[in-house]
Amino acid sequence: xPKITYVDSQGNSKTIEVENGLTVxxxxxxxxxxxxxxxxxxxxxxxxCHVYVEEKWFNKLPKAEDAEIDMIDxxxxxxxxxxxxxxxxxSDELEGLKVTTPEKQS
Amino acid sequence: MIKTDVVIIGAGPVGLFAVHQLGIKGLKAVVVDNLDKxxxxxxxxxxxxxxYDIPAVPECTGKDLTDKLLEQIKPFKTTFFLNxxxxxxxxxxxxxxxxxxxxxxxxxxxxxxxxxVGSFEPRKLTTKGAEKFENKSIxxxxxxxxxxxxxxxxxxxxxDSALDWALELxxxxxxxxVHRRNEFRGxxxxxxxxxxxxxxxxxxxxxxxxxxxxxxxxxIKSISIKYEDGKIENITTDFILSFFGLVMKLxxxxxxxxxMDKKTISVNPKNFETNKKxxxxxxxxxxxxxxxxxxxxxxxxxxxxxxxxxxxxxxNEKYRFEFTTxxxxxxxxxGKK
Numbered sequence: 001x002p003k004i005t006y007v008d009s010q011g012n013s014k015t016i017e018v019e020n021g022l023t024v025x026x027x028x029x030x031x032x033x034x035x036x037x038x039x040x041x042x043x044x045x046x047x048x049c050h051v052y053v054e055e056k057w058f059n060k061l062p063k064a065e066d067a068e069i070d071m072i073d074x075x076x077x078x079x080x081x082x083x084x085x086x087x088x089x090x091s092d093e094l095e096g097l098k099v100t101t102p103e104k105q106s
Numbered sequence: 107m108i109k110t111d112v113v114i115i116g117a118g119p120v121g122l123f124a125v126h127q128l129g130i131k132g133l134k135a136v137v138v139d140n141l142d143k144x145x146x147x148x149x150x151x152x153x154x155x156x157x158y159d160i161p162a163v164p165e166c167t168g169k170d171l172t173d174k175l176l177e178q179i180k181p182f183k184t185t186f187f188l189n190x191x192x193x194x195x196x197x198x199x200x201x202x203x204x205x206x207x208x209x210x211x212x213x214x215x216x217x218x219x220x221x222x223v224g225s226f227e228p229r230k231l232t233t234k235g236a237e238k239f240e241n242k243s244i245x246x247x248x249x250x251x252x253x254x255x256x257x258x259x260x261x262x263x264x265x266d267s268a269l270d271w272a273l274e275l276x277x278x279x280x281x282x283x284v285h286r287r288n289e290f291r292g293x294x295x296x297x298x299x300x301x302x303x304x305x306x307x308x309x310x311x312x313x314x315x316x317x318x319x320x321x322x323x324x325x326i327k328s329i330s331i332k333y334e335d336g337k338i339e340n341i342t343t344d345f346i347l348s349f350f351g352l353v354m355k356l357x358x359x360x361x362x363x364x365x366m367d368k369k370t371i372s373v374n375p376k377n378f379e380t381n382k383k384x385x386x387x388x389x390x391x392x393x394x395x396x397x398x399x400x401x402x403x404x405x406x407x408x409x410x411x412x413x414x415x416x417x418x419x420x421x422n423e424k425y426r427f428e429f430t431t432x433x434x435x436x437x438x439x440x441g442k443k
Contacts, residue, residue: 039223039354039369041390041399045151046223046354070291073264074351076232077316078286080334104232106353 002095006033009103018090024099025049025085035101042086044068048106049085050075051099061088076104110136111419112216113204115192118146120389120404121220122175127412129182130436133419138187138206140225145172147222161402181441191225195362202384216415219387224356231348235320243326244346254279258342260329262317263349264290271347273299276308282341284312284331367393377414378407384418386411
């Protein structure tokens with residue numbers, strides 16, 4: 001199972017194994033990783049699973065759809081490397097992915 | 107004080123179908139919702155997006171689904187209390203007293219919470235000092251246009267609300283529209299209008315940038331915005347209007363003494379009762395082993411909850427399971443001959 005690293009806004013990091021096919025958001029929720037709320041449950045309707053993706057990974061990920069980009073507009077402090085973790089599907093290619101959660105989700 | 111059999115909290119699809127399931131059993135319900143219209147997330151978040159997993163409805167939008175449900179529950183002549191939030195729930199004998207923030211009071215043996223993920227509230231700015239200026243210089247909606255006349259207004263956001271208000275208020279105020287990226291998302295007609303006004307120097311557009319600082323004592327005097335490249339610009343501002351969509355807050359529900367699991371309410375999957383007798387939860391807000399946050403699961407949940415509601419509302423009557431296809435009583439209740 002690919003290892004995903006979640007770093008909080010204070011710099012504390014946790015690395016967990018997430019099953020292929022789950023989203024980076026689900027990996028966090030199922031393993032009680034704080035900093036990801038995911039209020040809408042993954043329907044791209046709330047922007048509370050917002051994460052910053054490490055630069056070198058950002059360009060490797062499949063590009064965000066328009067609907068995701070629109071939703072990121074609503075997130076707290078979006079940056080160039082912002083993504084919604086509910087749209088990042090875990091696969092072997094993501095082994096070692098590192099995401100940082102923002103200080104607040106709403 | 108309004109007496110009823112069930113107080114339903116939440117007018118989303120699950121709350122609406124609860125009216126039906128209770129109605130065919132002869133129970134009266136009232137529905138309370140914080141939003142100004144029925145439909146919940148279906149209307150607020152995805153009125154035009156298709157839904158493909160409603161049984162026997164291959165495709166419909168959030169709005170279609172809401173309209174159909176309203177049609178289905180029409181025979182029950184239900185009263186909706188919209189723009190109202192339930193603040194307090196108190197036990198009185200076998201019944202519950204429910205109070206709203208609009209001073210309505212209900213007395214009922216049952217409460218059914220179909221509150222989704224809580225009530226919708228505008229997403230607030232998190233910039234330092236933003237809270238202090240709220241409702242004085244910072245607004246998340248426009249209640250009275252006249253308050254925004256002859257002012258310097260900085261509008262934040264890139265969607266329809268931001269664009270529409272930029273257009274409207276530019277008729278009598280100086281507008282700066284700030285967005286984090288260069289593309290705006292709005293109706294083509296609106297985008298064209300905005301472009302025209304920018305050329306006429308009636309609206310000033312700042313992208314890609316975000317709010318950096320708010321300056322002022324009692325009222326805002328100016329703000330600074332930060333561009334992606336780090337450049338800072340100061341803008342004279344009387345009012346900020348911010349349109350970053352809605353967030354969902356559980357609100358007072360968290361304080362009613364119900365067993366919670368994170369932001370959801372734990373229920374018994376047999377009848378969807380919470381740890382309090384006569385308080386039920388269904389739809390996205392409830393949790394039990396294997397719970398799926400699907401509309402169709404919510405429909406099932408209210409069907410089962412309505413049976414227990416019947417037993418509590420009519421303790422002296424025997425509950426009889428009936429089919430709508432064959433029950434004369436149900437057909438009468440539905441106004442069918």
